[in-house]
Amino acid sequence: MTIIVFGATGMVGKQLVQQALFKGYSVKAFGRNVFSEFDTDTKNLELIKGALFDEGEVQDAIKGCDAVLSALGGGFDGNDKTRTLGIKNIIAQMKKNGVQRIVAIGGMGVLNADEDTLILDTENYPKEMIPVGKEHQQAYQYLKESGVDFTFVCPPAIKDHEATGAFTTNADYLPEPNNNIINSGDLALFMLNELEKNEYVKKRVGISN
Template identity: 30%
Template sequence: MNVTVFGATGAIGSLTVDELLTRGHIVTAYARNVTKVPSSWGEKVRVVIGEMSNTEAINSAITGADAVVSALGASIDRKAQGTPLIDGTRNIFDAMQNHGVSRFVGQATPSVLDPQEKSTFITRLSTFMARTFMPRAYEEITGMCRIIMESDRDWTIVRFLAPKHTPRQNRLRVGFFGTDKIGFPVSRADIAAFTAAQVDDAIYLRRAPAISN
């Protein structure tokens, strides 16, 4: 499949690109800064550079795609202003609509509930902490997910709490709060692998599974 990845040069995004390549997909990576593009990609990855406000570049990146993956994450920098990723996500979905791309896989935290999930202690704690200490980031994450979930696209949102820079463990708990046992830490490598696997798997269609090691 042809897969376009947004947030492709981030800690999880770059690992997701590598996973998609390993699985035999053709990847287009959308990045803001050309200096952050890994040299290891070489000519294996088509790279499009642009801001999330650049609708022309976003349209170019999605042209010919079979699926879109977003590893975009809200900045927790206290100096950050505005909610550019909300408008950016809207631009992505407009481009998907224009090009007839249905499959979307994104990432979020348990501050966002799965449509069939009830609030639990962990989701309430996650929401309280985000609202209290990272209100701008909370607004951005929930705003992005609202656009995704209210769309008519075939979306999946992968949720996690405490990403760690540890080796891939190939051991995941996957499910939903209130019905399954989901822990806190999870390796970024496992997040990337699970995200990449959803591109051509419909098991979590229009669902938001939570994962942990």
Template identity: 30%
Template sequence: MKIVVFGATGNIGQRIVQEALNRGHEVKGVARRPERFALSHPRLSFEAGNVLDPADVARLVRGHDVVISAVGPARDREEDPRMVVQAAQALIEGLKRAGVKRLVVVGGAGSLEVAPGVRLMDTPDFPPGWRPIASAAAEALEIYRQQGADLDWTYFSPAAFIEPGQRTGRYRVGTEQLVTNEKGESRISMEDYAVALLDEVEQPRFVRQRFTVAY
């Protein structure tokens, strides 16, 4: 497949790019500063682009099979967390203009339920500093649900804790509820998150839905 990855220089984005290349796909990585990415590969190209501009999105994705969005607010510049809401709107419009239907979005875990009607981000232990991005990510999900009818979108929420680790190829799947182990922990490595994402790209199971994974 020909895949575009927005946010390709981020921690998760880099692992998605690597996993896609390992599976034989052709990848275009898009980032505000693509020079930050050190990987070189015959099936990898990089371009600077603005995921908040529908016209730029359309230009970058035209002729591709799948678009993956791994964008988030830049922590080093204290960017507004609501950029993920703007990105959702621009991606929907840009893909429509380009005639590309398949979109997989790296989302947030905060809006997953931990009990009926109780979201993770509403629990007392949820870090206050994470609430703005969690709220923005939840709003972005609603935009896909309300405005994404013309696209084959998938919103992929990680486990509560996602960090660099090992690629095991193992994970358990959920939909609207946080996936936990017998100890009540919800974790996934960035490497296995990328595995699960590419599994969904190659064999779609959650079109116009949200899903999540954890060990």
């Protein structure tokens, strides 16, 4: 399988690249600083320096891939549109290349609190997290309307730690038990496993260690 990782130089992105290579995938790592973060001689790894908002560069990067993994990050004040416009461009270029599968990272606020309310819209949701929560919500909307086979993973706080394999997941709602933290390695492990198992296609996923 050939996959491409957007946000490859971030905390989760690095884990995705490393674990995917360990699984024997051919991996494309896309980003502005990939050549300073990865060894250019790594077997089965192609480094692609590019701009996320550039349609041509993203289209060329996705060409020949079987699936897309998005670990896009950015600011928390609502002014950084990496998560929304980035996903929008990725989806458009997936369609041009005939690539149907994407597993992407969102945020816990996009999960359901109940049948009618997102966690993002509840009274206790941290006010300082609302702008980035709205960005995640818009990214989810783009995915829902796209027609691609997406899985939108909605983690709580992410800890920079290796995979343990000890985590819980749930479709569209918080998992049980929920400890409000997930290791970056476990988040990456779930995303890669989901590419193979397809248990949460066109679903949001709550996850926790």
